[in-house]
Amino acid sequence: MDIKVLGTGCANCKNTLALIDQVAKTKGVSVTINKVEELRDIMSYGVMSTPGVVIDGKVVHAGGVPTKAKVEGWLST
Template sequence: MQDIKVLGTGCANCKSTVALIQQVAQAKGVTVSVEKIEDLQAIMSYGVMSTPGVVIDGKVVHAGGIPSRDKVEQWFSA
């Protein structure tokens, strides 16, 4: 199971990113744990200055804007 954190203050883009990750994971049959991080200090501790940011297993893989569906699919194909 992949541990995924979506970093963001609760904006529409952040919610869309969570939904997209869940949709792609389900379509690929991948089990994920998606956690929403809204605390600004916690977000900054990852070095993310523009949200939404995505952290998979402790590594920042995306920051600033909704990731493309293709990009999200690549995260689950490894």
């Protein structure tokens, strides 16, 4: 599973990345997490408010830190 966290490095972006990593390890799900910090690259996904989360090329979240339950849902599919 390829996950991208879109954001310029703010605290919410870092918290989102840490949350996804933590949930993946807890669930034993193999993921590749990349940070996308370049504004041009973030906007290419159509995300206007960060953090954004892209899983396997599909935007699944934008704006604010996702809930733990939401992240668990993404990683259970």
